[in-house]
Amino acid sequence: MSVGAVESVQRFVSSWRFPALLLSVLLAFKLLALLMLLVPVAPAGLGAFAEEFKIWCFGYDPARGTLQTAYVGLTLAEPLVLGLIIVGVWWRPLRGVLRARPRATLPYVGLALALVAAGSAAMLGLRKETRADDLPFPARALRTSLPAPRVELTDQDGAHVSLDALRGRVVVLTGVYASCGYACPMILGQAKRAVASLGVDERRDVTVVAVTLDPEHDDRASLSRMAQAQRVEAPLFRLSWGPPPEVDAVLDGLTIARTRDPATGVIDHASVFVLVDRAGHVAYRFALGAVQERWLSEALRLLVRESAPAGA
Numbered sequence: 001m002s003v004g005a006v007e008s009v010q011r012f013v014s015s016w017r018f019p020a021l022l023l024s025v026l027l028a029f030k031l032l033a034l035l036m037l038l039v040p041v042a043p044a045g046l047g048a049f050a051e052e053f054k055i056w057c058f059g060y061d062p063a064r065g066t067l068q069t070a071y072v073g074l075t076l077a078e079p080l081v082l083g084l085i086i087v088g089v090w091w092r093p094l095r096g097v098l099r100a101r102p103r104a105t106l107p108y109v110g111l112a113l114a115l116v117a118a119g120s121a122a123m124l125g126l127r128k129e130t131r132a133d134d135l136p137f138p139a140r141a142l143r144t145s146l147p148a149p150r151v152e153l154t155d156q157d158g159a160h161v162s163l164d165a166l167r168g169r170v171v172v173l174t175g176v177y178a179s180c181g182y183a184c185p186m187i188l189g190q191a192k193r194a195v196a197s198l199g200v201d202e203r204r205d206v207t208v209v210a211v212t213l214d215p216e217h218d219d220r221a222s223l224s225r226m227a228q229a230q231r232v233e234a235p236l237f238r239l240s241w242g243p244p245p246e247v248d249a250v251l252d253g254l255t256i257a258r259t260r261d262p263a264t265g266v267i268d269h270a271s272v273f274v275l276v277d278r279a280g281h282v283a284y285r286f287a288l289g290a291v292q293e294r295w296l297s298e299a300l301r302l303l304v305r306e307s308a309p310a311g312a
Helices: 003-014 017-038 045-058 069-089 091-100 102-132 183-196 220-230 244-253 290-304
Strands: 152-154 160-162 170-176 206-212 237-240 258-260 267-269 272-276 281-287
Touching (some): 170 183, 183 290
Antiparallel strands (some): 152 160, 272 281
């Protein structure tokens, strides 16, 4: 980049133009969020986009039709907080342009609206592309018969969780942790939707075991609060914890990669669903995503319809 280009960028950032654009984008996004909050969910059109927006930004649970209040508050409050910071940093140039020639900010307002509209259109197009990519579930090609790891933990109600005791049932094993605010709710959300897609009789033979990824800090109380916040209950959903060596052995057996940032404590982890069949063997492994979610539902239905082994 040339010296002249660098100076132009510096002038843009230090002037009123940069904060005006940022504030306009934040305002446009907040208006979009409010609109999506009011638009009812529908299978197509604007309602379908609203559903996708609510899932990502408001913690929407399609199975129950409910929103996470904390997510709604955060999504609506965050632009306001960022806006106050921007105003505080660029107060002088903003005050000067608003007093002398407020109409000069209109092109930046228009640009912000165009940016948010383009982002929304891209999101909607990605959703359509994902839904259109209706790949059939390759049940035979993906099926395995690997040994499942030994699981002897405790759930959010203080009950013992044993994979051996669950023999004869279909078990979904995954990893979450209580202080996770983004990926883990999405993991539980996908698991809830997959289970909800089953019939009532089919759900009776399914158990979801979510093993903590943070055994040093999670305990019964924290996982109980997480279960309440995510609206999952035992015995269908077992949020499980135990001594760190035992938990780590389970996670390693499931090959769920995780790394803690020592500065923030945030755990970067794989989002994985491991399905164990009625015989206690690892049958399938899935990740997050629209296609993977559909395959997860189909795999659950397939495994539930298999006969339990003798003596299970």
